[in-house]
Amino acid sequence: MILLQSPSRFLLQILHDRLLSQDKGVDIDCQTVEFDDVRYHIQVSMRNPKVLVLSVALPLPPEEAASFDGLPFGAIEAIKAAYGPVVQILDPPKDGFDLTLKINLAKLPSDEEQKNAILLQIASIREVVLGAPLKILLKNLSMKTVGPEAGQPVALVHRPNESFFVVPQADKATVVYPMRFLDSIDIVLATSFLQEFVEARRTAALNNAPACMWSQSPPPELKGAPESALTANAGFVTFVVNPRHVEGKKLDRTVWNLLTFHAYVSYHVKCSEGFMHTRMRRRVDTLIQALDRAKSDAEKLKKMVTGPSFKKWFVI
Amino acid sequence: MANTIRLYLTCIRNTLEAAMCLQNFPCQEVERHNKPEVELNTSPGLIMNPVLICRNEAEKCLIETSINSIRISMKVKQADELENILAKKFLRFLSMRAEAFQVLRRKPVQGYDISFLITNYHCEEMHKHKLIDFIVQFMEDIDKEISELKLSVNTRGRLVATEFLKQFI
Numbered sequence: 436m437i438l439l440q441s442p443s444r445f446l447l448q449i450l451h452d453r454l455l456s457q458d459k460g461v462d463i464d465c466q467t468v469e470f471d472d473v474r475y476h477i478q479v480s481m482r483n484p485k486v487l488v489l490s491v492a493l494p495l496p497p498e499e500a501a502s503f504d505g506l507p508f509g510a511i512e513a514i515k516a517a518y519g520p521v522v523q524i525l526d527p528p529k530d531g532f533d534l535t536l537k538i539n540l541a542k543l544p545s546d547e548e549q550k551n552a553i554l555l556q557i558a559s560i561r562e563v564v565l566g567a568p569l570k571i572l573l574k575n576l577s578m579k580t581v582g583p584e585a586g587q588p589v590a591l592v593h594r595p596n597e598s599f600f601v602v603p604q605a606d607k608a609t610v611v612y613p614m615r616f617l618d619s620i621d622i623v624l625a626t627s628f629l630q631e632f633v634e635a636r637r638t639a640a641l642n643n644a645p646a647c648m649w650s651q652s653p654p655p656e657l658k659g660a661p662e663s664a665l666t667a668n669a670g671f672v673t674f675v676v677n678p679r680h681v682e683g684k685k686l687d688r689t690v691w692n693l694l695t696f697h698a699y700v701s702y703h704v705k706c707s708e709g710f711m712h713t714r715m716r717r718r719v720d721t722l723i724q725a726l727d728r729a730k731s732d733a734e735k736l737k738k739m740v741t742g743p744s745f746k747k748w749f750v751i
Numbered sequence: 752m753a754n755t756i757r758l759y760l761t762c763i764r765n766t767l768e769a770a771m772c773l774q775n776f777p778c779q780e781v782e783r784h785n786k787p788e789v790e791l792n793t794s795p796g797l798i799m800n801p802v803l804i805c806r807n808e809a810e811k812c813l814i815e816t817s818i819n820s821i822r823i824s825m826k827v828k829q830a831d832e833l834e835n836i837l838a839k840k841f842l843r844f845l846s847m848r849a850e851a852f853q854v855l856r857r858k859p860v861q862g863y864d865i866s867f868l869i870t871n872y873h874c875e876e877m878h879k880h881k882l883i884d885f886i887v888q889f890m891e892d893i894d895k896e897i898s899e900l901k902l903s904v905n906t907r908g909r910l911v912a913t914e915f916l917k918q919f920i
Contacts, residue, residue, distance in 0.1 A: 437914045623836050624904060631908030636916060644916035680919045692918050703911045710907075711837075711900055715844045718896050723851055725888055729881035 442558035472595045485541045490532035494595040509567040566690040577681040608676045613667035625669045646675040759806040773871040776819040787820035820870045824863035
């Protein structure tokens with residue numbers, strides 16, 4: 436799985452299981468944590484088997500990213516638009532969470548395909564809520580209009596206490612990510628990965644992809660941004676999004692990809708380190724075998740006869 | 752440029768073949784103790800002149816011999832930041848498994864990346880020419896492994912970037 440998927444497997448599994456088991460089944464009360472500090476808590480009680488209560492906790496926004504009542508800008512409208520009568524927002528949200536929804540499975544459409552589509556949408560609650568402000572900005576781009584913040588960097592949350600910036604303009608939107616990593620090895624690996632992004636964009640096949648740049652110092656687009664946001668130990672990545680990338684069906688996918696860019700790079704850096712460990716272990720085994728060849732036959736015979744553990748040796 | 756590695760390794764191999772004449776030597780200072788003299792460095796009569804073989808400024812190999820032990824220290828080529836951390840990671844990985852390797856030293860000598868300590872007991876247990884083969888193969892393998900790790904990181908980076916950017920088309 437190279438790309439990060441939008442619907443959460445955990446939520447999708449629970450929703451499908453609930454639908455299949457209709458009126459039988461047990462009470463469910465599960466919590467889970469996803470990457471970047473997003474927590475889910477889902478509850479079903481057998482008194483109302485058709486009703487699920489889902490609570491979502493979002494990453495802590497830094498000061499520069501505005502939040503209205505703990506939810507990103509435009510989140511409530513996005514939820515109402517995406518789910519219709521199936522989902523109801525409960526106010527105030529449960530203790531320790533930012534959003535609580537009541538999902539009524541009885542109100543799902545009877546058509547199999549539409550039902551699955553809505554369940555998939557519910558499992559993608561993270562994209563709907565966290566991506567709401569980005570979706571509004573990119574929708575403006577696709578309609579070639581600008582809101583009041585044209586030309587100024589807008590801060591949006593994607594990780595706990597960190598934000599990325601979008602500079603909306605009439606014909607394009609520039610997205611800038613300050614990349615920060617905790618581990619020094621991660622920083623070096625991520626820097627080489629990010630430089631590959633710039634190289635890959637130059638190949639002919641990807642001419643239609645957003646233009647991609649990397650720089651160690653903050654790019655000029657971030658001139659209006661606060662000081663604390665301008666330190667990044669793995670440099671700054673800039674994407675230039677055109678209306679072509681956000682028309683029609685592509686909008687949702689673009690929003691998800693831009694929202695989880697840092698998580699994507701981080702995930703692959705960690706995979707890379709895991710792969711390196713496997714390689715190194717294999718190499719150590721090869722070297723130890725080479726050393727064993729250096730042992731004289733007399734030693735090997737002695738070990739074979741007197742040693743407590745039996746290994747298969749063919750002494751020719 | 753590709754030829755110099757062969758010359759470098761042949762030089763190291765020849766030096767090791769000449770230097771690896773180890774015999775049992777009980778400690779002169781403490782009764783009934785038997786220590787590797789190259790590590791103690793106390794008596795000048797027991798230590799021979801160290802030999803430094805340099806391939807270039809970045810890569811070199813120091814061979815110190817004594818009557819019952821020989822210490823070989825290597826410095827590995829590290830061209831850029833990525834190779835630097837890959838080499839450090841890999842060599843630390845190996846050093847932590849020094850027990851399994853027997854002839855490997857847990858900490859490298861100051862100024863070098865990895866060190867071996869071979870005593871007369873190792874020479875008694877193992878064939879001398881095979882031991883030298885192992886050391887030379889070890890050196891080659893380290894270089895190969897580091898360049899392969901670097902290549903795998905770059906390849907993965909290219910793949911990851913292409914997949915991501917393809918999503919927008």
